[in-house]
Amino acid sequence: MTTENTTRRGFLRTGAAGVALGVAAPAYLRAQAAPLKIGHLTPTTGFLGPLGEYAQMGIKLAVEHVNANGGAGGRQIELIMEDSVNPQTASTKAERMFERDQVEMIIGEISSASCLTISQVAARYGKCFINTGGNSDSLRGQDCNRYMFHVETQNSMYVNAEGEFFRSQDMVDGKNWYTMTADYAFGHDLLSAAKAFLDANGGVLVGDDLVPTDATDFSSYLLKIRQAQPDVVALNLAGTQITNFLKQYGEFGLDFTLGGFGFDTVSAWAAGAQNFSGTWPNVWNHLVPNDASQAFVQAFTDAYGKPPENQAWGDYNAGLIMARAVAEAGDAGGDTLVAYLESDEAQFDLMKNRKGYFRPSDHQLIQEIYAITALPAGEAQNQWDIFTTSEPLPGADQPLETLAQSVTGGTCTL
Structure with missing residues (x-):
């Protein structure tokens, strides 16, 4: 297990890029608020491992930027990361994150099969799972559930x-x-x-x-x-x-x-x-020609010495979306976040020409x-x-x- 307590270093290095990327000042501040614990599961071994490495880089950079800009509603994010390996392991680790680590949501995954097992655990705990890499239509169809949202597009x-x-x-x-x-x-x-x-x-x-x-x-x-x-x-x-x-x-x-x-x-x-x-x-690539996109490319390249892959984009944006959701909803509880993400005001800058939104009927990010x-x-x-x-x-x-x-x-x- 890796626990990331991020600092101001990355944000100060990128300067105004944080604002261009949509890391807005929190809606309210709570002095000495408890950390917001977020679990991140993704495969870092096997045939999806190269994607998982970019996913981890993306979420770490998002947390660094959010924390440098005041946190999620005044709460600094504590990131708990694991290699999900396969669907069975993903389920076990998701349960442990909710039960032992007391995370308030899980972000990540690439395997559609693992997405399903994680979502089932999240639903039992009434917590949100934000899928950043699983494409299966069935996750938005017969296998959907109230607490699962999809930043990645579907097949x-x-x-x-x-x-x-x-x-x-x-x-x-x-x-x-x-x-x-x-x-x-x-x-x-x-x-x-x-x-x-x-x-x-x-x-x-x-x-x-x-x-x-x-x-x-x-x-x-x-x-x-x-x-x-x-x-x-x-x-x-x-x-x-x-x-x-x-x-x-x-x-x-x-x-x-x-x-x-x-x-x-x-x-x-x-x-x-x-x-x-x-x-x-x-879904996105490092050549997309708008200011926010290129600011992200520069920040990522400064941090890791290479441009971001689309999986890094997905996990980075999922981190920003959920930080904003916690700030604007005023709580990290699953039902509160579901209500906010389904609402009309939940529209998000995604480093693209048009804002995206979660379709209430299946929680797919339309973009x-x-x-x-x-x-x-x-x-x-x-x-x-x-x-x-x-x-x-x-x-x-x-x-x-x-x-x-x-x-x-x-x-x-x-």
Whole structure:
């Protein structure tokens, strides 16, 4: 277990960046108030480990900035961090955080299966769990609960955004698709959303393979793809699976149109400019061109010596959102925070063009997302700037909820 008691150092280093990032002065101050204990669970080992490392950096920076600016409603945040490892361990550690450590909420996670077990524990204690990385539609559908909120976007939103790109390139109707799917809850759910999109838009699924999460050798799958000769290869993979696939895809010399329905920029960086290709949906990236976004990039780079990945963005913003919620609601109790986060005044600056809000019906943070497209290797400026970013999706003339329609995963009953 790691306990983080953060200081003013990071905020003083970034100066006015704290204000640009939305770390507003607390609504009220309580002298000598008890610390606000927040638990953070995320995998830092296994195939999701590289993402978990960015998640921890993001939440630590958020706590540093909030504490430097007066805390959450005058309460300094004490951060208690653990490696969630797997769903069973995540459940056990969540219980221990609530029972032994007396945390008032839990933030984090990447695995959709672990999100489910953490949310079940949080609901038993009547405390909030803020999911920052689990994409499964079912977490917003049949597996939703009153105390779980989602900063990360859901699979259907990514599918709808990426689908718009493929439609614009005439790569759907009548085209043959081959998908590769991570063999766990996230992948299965994403595949369901992808199939629904293809069925609705005339795409033909000529092959799909379920891939174990610990797979490192993709040669047998790549041979099958070569034989199938698809128009599009679409990945429903996660974590280091994507990195390994991208490296081997280039080695096999395949040039079918490549993309995916879920993506994290750490996979592109790990693959390198020489291997990264295609267009991918992305909740946020370090190239988003607005002042708040670039202030965060600078603060993160100053702190860690490299730009933030989208998972760092998620955990950082979750920290700011919950600090503001505690300050404005006046309490960290689960029911009080649920009422505030569902209210009309709970709209949040997310370093994007439009503010986001939690949809009361399923607690999904409704927000803009992006598409990133790989640069030719020769045009990469450094190891980080190896892709371009689109304008925000949906377009400014469309409602934010445009991408969050036609979802799978059942119906949410809160």
